[in-house]
Amino acid sequence: MSTPDHVAPSASWLSRFFGEERDAYLLGLLRLALGVLLFLNGARLGLELARGGYFGDFFHLPIWAEGLVPSRAGYTALLAAQALAAVLAFLGLWPRGALLVASGIGLFLLGCDRLQYHNNRYALLLLGFLLAFTPCDRSLLIAKRSPHSFPLAERIAPTFARRLLQIQVSLVYLSSACGKLLDADWRGGQVLHLRFATVAPFWASHGVRLPGSIDALLSAATFASFASKFAIASELFIALGAWFPRTRRVALWAGVLFHISIELSARVELFSWVMGASYLAFVVPELRERRFEYDPRRRLGRFLANAVRALDWCARFELGELTPSEAELGAFRVRGRSGAEKRGLGGIALLAEAIPLLFPAWLPLALASKLAPKRALSSA
């Protein structure tokens, strides 16, 4: 973490907080993700307009004064402008202004009909709004000629709005957890018990018949009671644990699994994707502080190196080749941020810890690597 020249090292905590300057690369990645999600959110509204007609022609419930609700033509134009802004944000053409326009239009339209209000849409629009105030325009600018990102010196920029983004993510979980905690039916498991009863029919409608043991588990009131308390604790842990370096990884991992379980049991529009993307705001901004070294003569080494090149979207790893003497100990070696070096399953766990697509497997792999005999994989 660095502070700008005009903020003295002895400055107050607040001055240092608001003067914080970090690598903005990952904010560009977050911009790509939110650009896609904002476009999909607007596209769904466009489809509803085309198929079901203009919401203002039917019963609707505006939060703003009725006079502010746009006409059909105005609504169509706003949706088109929102879609265009989302595309520009994704491509990196005036991306911050585009994010502000896309999210601003979305927030305005959300207030035009509370029947169309959904938490995931509101969360997406707030995150898009806040991201516009971060230097997310310094990396992954697809429309710019290669290289798509500015050099490191130009990517270091004030990132105080990233902290607001993190706070907003925590507020989503805190608010949700507190609402459940204060509700006796939720705490006691009654709400989840009834919701679990819909899981088997939900999968049956998709042609999947759940095994009897899972069906029995989902029907058990005790399981629902336990799951309720676990869900509330999980949301509280994600909200608070993501702030502390020691608990951050586990909190984000719990969050990913929490959303995978929601996706498997309910229809929640873009909610899981929005929250999953928002986790990028919690990732340490500095790049390539870990190292992956491989033996190019071995198939496993080459395979893993290609996988790292393709999937290391957060640019966590510096790639290198092992010397012949080092390669005798295994096909690859991973060095974590702390400097600890791992091979075999432990090394794979270190990769999964930092690669988004593999992240759900991180904790099981890390635990397995503690239990598995050493060098089981490194001798491959």
Add this chain to the structure above:
Amino acid sequence: MPRSLLDLPLKARAPFFFAYLIAQLAISIWALRSPDFVFGFQMFNASSDMKISLYRRVRYKGRSRLIAIRDGTWQAKDAHGQTHEFRWQERVRDGVLGTLDTYVHASYGLDAQLFRLKFALEDVANHVPGDEQTEAFVALVDTVKNGREYRQVRLEAARP
């Protein structure tokens, strides 16, 4: 190096930061007091069901009577004695409020859906030109809160 109008100067960052947080806090408090938690983050807050049965109040031989509306459709005469057909779902397209005589999941909770239904009744009452017979629309709503609290709620909206 890219420059943006959205790069707030150091002095403006703290006011922006606290203004945003205060606005969020105010919106959250407002959302908690709102029956449908709009702009609040209350995910999966209930597993309640409701069944809306719709009626219209008409005057017949000097007396007020309730007539059931089947499948959301009813017929009524205009000022010239001509009969017209009306449909609840032509005005109310919402998946929950548009479903009649069947139990449906009350998304965002019963309070949210009853709050919205009250406005839906008023909206329909104000948008059926040509129905000179109906004096009011009445909804009898059977509610099941989280699978165990049964209650019937009556809502009514008079025609202007």
